[in-house]
Amino acid sequence: MMSESTLVIHMPEQLYQRLQRFTVLTRRSLESAVLQLLNANVPSLPEDLPESMREIWLALEKLDDDALWNIARSTISQQHQEQYSRLLEKNSQASLTATEQTLLEKRYLDAHKLANLLLKWRGFPNARYLPKP
Template identity: 35%
Template sequence: MTVKDIVLPLPEDLYVRLEQTARATKQSLTDMLVRAVRAGSPPDWSQAPAAFQADLAALDRLDDDALWRIVRSQRSEADAARLQELLEKNADDALTAGEHLELDAQVAEADRFMLCKAHAAGLLQWRGHAVPPFERP
């Protein structure tokens, strides 16, 4: 991992609090600062499956209204019903080869949809909004 050095002026009270915490936890001040910056950073999408990273990264550039639309969005009833149907047929080992492909695509799309909703919610929270928990369909 590449490391970049920065100069960061901190208010004295924050510096003292971080320095005391670093000492108490037997960490370096640098490690404590990195930890604090990580904790206060926007949600990280880099650990998501590679197939979804571009979609999640794109959310970082959206304004709050667009993120709220994503958070409030729902999959269509037809999509949800078809996914349920395919899952039930799969449980009974009754899928055709074409339905296997369709199931894989439906599951990937459902995963993408939920990851985008969750990331959008995380970004809104990081930006200071109160985001209610998702309701189950």
């Protein structure tokens, strides 16, 4: 059985009203609704991630915002994008070798996606919606 902790938070009335509305829409108790929202939005612990993403995550979380922005704004080379597309196609046909599966899981887009996610959690907008510097 999972242990539980109690948390008391103070929030703006408008946010509380939004939560109340959410409970009506989902037909759930306030506690259940808040737990659902937290579970969907709080990041997994690195220990819970697949091995292929854990290394990338642990490296990225140590970076400052500027370094994360550089990764988030970076583009994938045409060659890597083509290889990634081929791997996705083979994956859809269930014909990937173990090595190709590892490449697909570990490589392309992971650092880019995780950098965007970290920036979002740090309060920044998504890099894809911002102009290039």
